Amino acid sequence: MVCIRRATVDDLLAMQACNLMCLPENYQMKYYLYHILSWPQLLYVAEDYNGRIVGYVLAKMEEESNECHGHITSLAVLRTHRKLGLATKLMTAAQAAMEQVYGAEYVSLHVRRSNRAAFNLYTETLGYQINDVEAKYYADGEDAYDMRKNLKGKQIHHHHGGGGHAHHHHGAGCCSGDAKEAEDAKATSSK
């Protein structure tokens, strides 16, 4: 199959397996389903040449704030398939879909302060900038960088403080509870 393609519901089986193999966290299945049923255009998987899923990106739209923007929820690439540019490709695909399908103004994400490899990917390769620092964002007390990247070449409107975290508590659908729980476990694995 294609190297980077949209995820199907069936992919969830292999995506979760991928999670077992490369992420310390693994999410509630409802959380995946919530994403794929709500914003299927934003879920991409990286498929190896013999059909095995070796990475994925999970993203969503935040339609409640003034500016319609996307948010990267999770990014994972199997350890055996790192350093091949897959994370970049997955991110690019999801970002493009946010812009083209949903007209997103910008895209945001959170990354652990200690995760140097991921931080470098976001800043150097993908052009994200630090928008804010969220103190003790993760369950284990680590801070997160709130990072943003402008889509459509517009200026990013910085609004520190209040607005930053609010979107994690959106009440869309039946999975909002899980959404928060899994948000705590962030994209960590783009090494």
Add this chain to the structure above:
Amino acid sequence: MASKFGLAGGIPERRVRPIWDAIDSRQFKNALKLLTSLLSKYPKSPYALALKALIHERMGKPDEALAVCLDAKDLLYKDDSSLMDDLTLSTLQIVFQRLDHLDLATSCYAHACGRFPNNLELMMGLFNCYVREYSFVKQQQTAIKMYKLAGEERFLLWAVCSIQLQVLCDKSGEKLLLLAEGLLKKHIASHSMHEPEALMVYISLLEQQSKYNDALEVLSGNLGSLLVIEVDKLRIQGRLLARARDYSAAVDVYKKVLELSPDDWECFLQYLGCLFEDDSMWKFFDDIDQIHPTKHIECKFSHLTEEMFDSRISSASELVQKLQRDTENSNLRGPHLAEIEIEKRKFLFGKKNDRELLKSLLQYFLKFGHLACYASDVEAFLQVLPPHKKAEFVGMLVKNSDSVSASATIELGQTTTILKVQELTGNIFELPLGEIEASAVKLAKLYCQNLPLSKDLDPQESMFGEELLSLISNMLVQLFWRTRHFGYLAEAIMVLELGLTIRGHVWQYKILLLHIYSYIGALPLAFERYKALDVKNILTETVSHHILHQMLESPMWVDLSNLLQDYLKFMDDHLKESADLTFLAYRHRNYSKVIEFVLFKERLQQSNQYEAARVEASLLQLKQNADSIEEEERVLENLKSGVQFVDLSKEMGSRTLRFNEDMQTRPWWTPCPEKNYLLGSFEEFSYCPKENVNKDREENVRRAIQRKSLVPRMIYLSIQCSATALKESVETNGSGGDVKTCGELKSLLEEYTKMLGSSFSDAVGMITEISQGARTSESLGSDLVDWLNFAVFWNAWSLSSQEHWHVLNLLFERLILDRIKSMGSSDMSSCYSDVQVLVQIITEPLGWHCLVIQACTRSSLPTGKKKKKAQHSDHLPSSPMTQAVKDSIHSLCSTVQEVSTWLTNQINNPEDAQVEKFLSTLKRNEDAGGPGHVLWVLESFIASSEESEVGSRIFEALKTWSKADSTRKTVTAQQKLLREFLQICESKRELLEKLKQQMTHV
């Protein structure tokens, strides 16, 4: 509707809000208090009642909740319009759903919609109810009504989706698709179409009817512009052209896709398929039954002349070369892999180009051989080569890797790759022992040598050379298999435990350890490693096969019960809740996902593991309670006397079974739960790739489920037969049991033997011969326990025959004692498979037989608690059958005692001595081969390593690891398992002693 009245359910919002808040914060008592005061003001409000029901339900009082709900429902039906709003209905719906009464929720909405036929909000609620019930026809009807009312595109598509689901799931006639097509056409003509997803549904609808050209026309028309991502559109176009067999046009489209996206492998395969006018490729793409699609793609060339083939393959070559030139500066593997694919096709066509094929694989190695993905990239190509060519290729790799080693990481990567290729071609199994041993030692050195590279890595990062330890342990396990020298296995454990100490997250180590520990009977430790995998959610479906099988055959009932319950809970919950998520997709207008998701639910519902786990969970309860017939009868009552399982067994024959397990993560020696090469000898082994193991499993798994589903009912019937048998045999000397019960048991026995591949009479012949020693127990194969079950229930069916009792006693004796004899004084590590069989015999057939005896004994005892009196007045005269029961108890008692004695001997063996023995197998012989050399390399490195060299984290890990600790843990785990088993045996023995006592009164 609420807005119409400005009030929710006719009650001001400010009065209701605090109640909802209290419910949300789980202060149910407070909520109930507030509600009581609300009800005093609005005693006839269905909304207030619905809230009350909700609180009761949350407080765990389902009966009260249902009663209140029904009151509310009555009020709704009786009362006039004003109070029938969506808020009331949806609150009721929540409670009904939680009480498993979806039908009642639906009827409330249906009633409301009847009252207010033009209320869109209520209709949406009704549609949602039908979604929850998977009532596709009703969904369709409701959506059409909504469409007619509001004229919105989305409602039409809800209807169309519902139609597609009828065709896909209910297997309704495809004529319905024509109806859907008509509806869409009409809508497009008057309103056009506005959603990309709607267009996708339209196209899929046409595709489902094989109207590819119509679909192409739609795609190239105005509506096509709804798809904004060009390459997506081209892919669909290519697929439609290919399906329409317009191959040359499809080839052109696929070329365009490849130019835009040169790494698109699926597209390349489809391009080749179209180029060779080969439609067999769809089988490959349509096969979604496995988690990982099959790697082998069939190719059909018979319709091509050599000339045609040559010209087409050369145009493919041209394209690939162009793609390679265009992507020269990127590290895309696709175009290079495409070159190998072309050589492979030539080879399959019969071009005798094996040299070129190997060369292209080597080229690919020189470019990408250091990457961890090389081996899996080329696996499918290697599969087409004959064994000697595979071996030749490995030789080529070895030769060429030495000449290019540029940096330490590249050398490390290439060495790892070569080993992986040796593994996946099976080449490694052909090497002489000495060579494998030397290779393992070399890898261990390489691992140590490269540890400093990982000095500064984050703990979560993959280490350099991480895979080497898995490869080494795979070799050591093979060496054990070939030599039966336990030291190798012990060494594999050490290597992996050390690896895990250095990098705690490596799942491969955990899985390998889990299987080694399982093999040597250190199951509690295996289970610990399994738990460390943190398997939850859907992973319980895909990953739990690693441990489930061993647990089912173990005495670790508490852990097994948790394992089964967690899995079943996840599956049950998902199946219950998934409908709510389906509606999410409807609401977000992601129609294609609605379909996918409903099909996905079916896939999980049809899971073979799910079916098996449900039966196993019940069997486990029966095993756990078998020592008390009263308890067992309670369990059976909850299982509806096993009737439902019998139905399941009957349906099983025609049911679709899905296999969602991820078998590729399993170690080489156990490619699926039912297979373990280590139990057989190396000489009988022929290496086969792990792929498609599920295909072979289907029939066996189906039969096993069918067989096991009959057991609860047979236990029930056996108890019934026995309950009256003894009395009757005394009174009438009859055959025992009432005719109907016996008849049913007989027919189940016939079913059961059929599923063992035998007829009833042959089965009786078989067990009789084995009991007499005329046949060996080996002729029962791996179904030994099932045969014994048969013998037990057969005896229960014909209790009056002393001869049958005798056969059964002998059978138990022979099968158990033979095993004990063969185990002798060998330790657990080498005879665990025998222990596993014993556990099953004791806990299943022997347990069931004890139940039969309990039932017989109970019936022979006087009713009530008049024991003293009994000896005088109710005393039954001894009959041949009483004697048979007594003999059986006696025989079982001494047989179980033998098992207990064996276990006690094992347990009494001092732990220190066992640790010592284990460690002694690891001592290396400096001048000769054998186990211990790998470990010696690792230990020497640990002793000499310095913090500055490997970094503090790794240094700490190296220093904390201890060989003796790992050994002790293993031994302790083995002991723990033995103790659990001993406890079961002891409890059986106590039961039998008690029965013996009771029978002395008879």
